[in-house]
Amino acid sequence: MSRPIDDLTPVIAAAVTADRRRALILVDRHGRILSWNAGAARLFECSAANAIGGDIARFVPIGPEVGAIDALVASQSTGEAADRWLVRADQTEFVATVDVAPIDRAGSEPVFALQIEDVTDRRAAAVSLERSEAHLQSILATIPDAMIVIDERGVIESFSAAAARLFGYTEAEVIGRNVGMLMPGGDRARHDDYIAHYRQTGEKRIIGTGRIVVGRRRDGSEFPMDLAVGETLLEGHRLFTGFIRDLTTQQEAELRLKQLQSELIHISRVSAMGTMASTIAHELNQPLAAITNYMEASEDLLRQLPIDTDLLGEAVSQSAREALRAGAIVRRLRDFVARGEVERRVEPLAGLIEDASRLALIGARERGVRALIDLDPQAPLVLADRVQIQQVVVNLVRNAVEAVQGRTVRDVTITTRRIEPDRVRITVADTGGGIDPAIEPRLFEAFNTSKEAGMGLGLSISRTIVEAHGGRIWAENLKQGGAAFHFTLESGAI
Incomplete structure (x- = not known):
């Protein structure tokens, strides 16, 4: 309801003088400026002397009906201030809230009070916030990792599109419910206790770190996931944001890779057996021939009377010893070819080296190769899968034996050294021609070989x-000639 202007004069006068934050302007029905306060002078960058008497349309465009101040009143039909573009004296534009109030004057045409506040910065901030929120929503809708926000009671407040795809729930189905619905039974029962414990003690268990946990989908199926949790305070309320990555495919790929690795190692062992077939036959022939000779001698002794029991006993004893030797050779070959699950255990390094080198050096002595073994007593044990590490030693020793063929000095040296409190180095060195510089950069790559009949897999x-054992392998040419291959293993000593 409008009031007589006489009653408002003191109020308007005080506002015109004191309010320097807002523009307070009086105009008549035709838009002629009657009053212009300091706030208006600052906002429009125009002094009162240059504004009073002029048309308000210079600063507040009101459409084609110039002077029709009623247009401003009509635009405010809701009774609330309206935002519109205004113009300063230098013709720059800005957004402001314009509040128009008619003031009755007894016996005269009414005047209108315009209260104007610059909201450009506020509008810009609002637009920026809207854009930021839209940008954030687009990110959350497209990132592959699921995101879930819960409050300090465990109640879900936000559920990204990726989370909906991962768990099979829509956002509407989970908002307001406890996040335990996404966990298996055991974790679900403990989760609220974890949150309560953190609120009471401040002890962080997963916040700020990552952990592999198990999630539960809508259909009841469970899956492994990588969970990272962050914490924030928003207006006095604690919120927890969880980023989730499904590890199902990754773990399946890792399992398949291990299976393929085991298959490849098995094939390599079988392939190595094929290349050693002739020398193995020679190695077994020696104890078998000895057994035959001892048995024939025993048969001759049995025909003679009186029987020389001492000599007969010696012949039988030697036959048994040679039979055990042949059995040991067959057993080592069977263990070498056998395929089993990878399992690291504490193994005596001396026995591992001895068994592997004996197998790799079959026939080497006949070709003039001298094998030297230098074991460090400070490195008696290693943590290893025996069969797999024997595979490495056999590969390196057989390569060394081949490297010294045709050389004047044909030495293969196997050395062990403790290089750190928890690390052991095994070295296989030879007196061959060294590593070909052409293949040295790709020495450990598959199908890279200098052998005419080699596959380049060893x-x-x-x-x-x-590397699966947590060690490393490398090679170098020796100054005195030949090459040395080194690899490290974790020590099994306590």
């Missing part, structure tokens, strides 16, 4: 095995 498989 060193590649050796590197895979050593």
Whole structure:
């Protein structure tokens, strides 16, 4: 309801003088400016002397009906201030809230009070916030990792599109419910206790770190996931944001990779057996021939009377010893070819080296190769899968034996050294021609070989095995000639 202007004069006068934050302007029905306060002078960058008497349309465009101030009143039909573009004296534009109030004057045409506040910065901030929120929503809708926000009671407040795809729930189905619905039974029962414990003690268990946990989908199926949780305070309320990545495919790929690795190692062992077939036959022939000779001698002794029991006993004893020797050779070959699950255990390094080198050096002595073994007593044990590490030693020793063929000095040296409190180095060195510079950069890559009939898998498989054991493998040419291959294993000593 409008009031007589006489009653409002003191109020308007005080506002015109004191309010320097807002523009307070009086205009008549035709838009002629009657009053212009300091706030208007600052806002429009125009002094009162230059504004009073002029048309308000210079600063507040009101459409084609110039002077029709009623247009401003009509635009405010809701009774609330309206935002519109205004113009300063230098013709720059800005957004402002314009509040128009008619003031009756007894016996005269009414005047209108315009209260104007610059909201450009506020509008810009609002637009920026809207854009930021839209940008954030677009990010949350497209990132592959699921995101869930819960409050300090465990109630879900936000559920991204990726989370909906991962768990099979829509956002509407989970908002307002406890996040335990996304966990298996055991974790669900403990989760609220974890949150309560954190609120009471401040002890962080997963906040700020990552952990592999199990999630539960809508259909009841469970899956492994990588969970990272962050914490924030918003207007006095604690919120927890969880980023979730499904590990199902990754773990399946890792399992398949291990299976393929085991298959490849097995194939490599069988392939190595094929190349050693002739020398193995020679190695077995020696004890079998000895057994035959001792048995024939025993048969001759049995025909003679009186029987020389001492000599007969010696012949039988030697036959048994040679039979055990042949059995040991067959057993080592069977263990070498056998395929089993990878399982690291504490193994005596001396026995591991001895068994592997004996197998790799079959026939080497007949070709003039001298094998030297230098074991460090400070490195008696290693943590290893025996069969796999024997595969590495066999590969390296057999390569060394081949490297010294045709050389004047044909030495293969196997050395062990403790290089750190928890690390052991095994070295296989030879007196061959050294590593060809052309293949040295790709020495441990698959199908890289200098042998005419080689497949180039031995060193590649050796590197895979050593790295799977947490060690490393490398090679170097020696100053005195030849090459040395080194690899490391974790010590099994306590």
